[in-house]
Amino acid sequence: DAGITQSPRHKVTETGTPVTLRCHQTENHRYMYWYRQDPGHGLRLIHYSYGVKDTDKGEVSDGYSVSRSKTEDFLLTLESATSSQTSVYFCAISVSLGNTIYFGEGSWLTVV
Amino acid sequence: AQKITQTQPGMFVQEKEAVTLDCTYDTSDPSYGLFWYKQPSSGEMIFLIYQGSYDQQNATEGRYSLNFQKARKSANLVISASQLGDSAMYFCAMRGLDSGNTGKLIFGQGTTLQVKP
Numbered sequence: 283d284a285g286i287t288q289s290p291r292h293k294v295t296e297t298g299t300p301v302t303l304r305c306h307q308t309e310n311h312r313y314m315y316w317y318r319q320d321p322g323h324g325l326r327l328i329h330y331s332y333g334v335k336d337t338d339k340g341e342v343s344d345g346y347s348v349s350r351s352k353t354e355d356f357l358l359t360l361e362s363a364t365s366s367q368t369s370v371y372f373c374a375i376s377v378s379l380g381n382t383i384y385f386g387e388g389s390w391l392t393v394v
Numbered sequence: 395a396q397k398i399t400q401t402q403p404g405m406f407v408q409e410k411e412a413v414t415l416d417c418t419y420d421t422s423d424p425s426y427g428l429f430w431y432k433q434p435s436s437g438e439m440i441f442l443i444y445q446g447s448y449d450q451q452n453a454t455e456g457r458y459s460l461n462f463q464k465a466r467k468s469a470n471l472v473i474s475a476s477q478l479g480d481s482a483m484y485f486c487a488m489r490g491l492d493s494g495n496t497g498k499l500i501f502g503q504g505t506t507l508q509v510k511p
Contacts, residue, residue: 325485
């Protein structure tokens, strides 16, 4: 158990509303990542963090922002949700750049 | 840029037989790691096996082995003695390992494996 908690696990929201997904870890790992999973695309990186207040964009960052004000929490925000952001969102954490990457259980987001 | 290609959208295998899931990659990083994950219908991502680019031997983990051919840039997953519980989506992924890297994983599109009784 890598101590990763994603919340909420399931959410239905309306187009145009803001949504924040939270990834919480208990292990003080440095690297944290947000991915989205869509049919036919596998997992695609949205944003990642390599330390407190150190974040950068992934390949599908448009429409998303992130914040990491403390080691244990990495927040993903959809400022104004759109139907194209209906997806499953996974958080991942990594101790270092080796062979250990842990995934959260996923957050199912539906934008109607 | 890094890229992972899984060319088999779906595969069938008979129970107790072996199956190979294909993965090819492209990267300019001199040092990298290759991963395989299993995603059952319940949705969680389960780590299966890891191969470092400088590892001398192919990785093995129980019934899983990774057929790593560096010159061909392939990292195929071999599952021996398939079980019904192996039915799932399988993802190949890669990350760069150099000090300037931030370790982000790049994923292939996945292969759906169905094991027939």
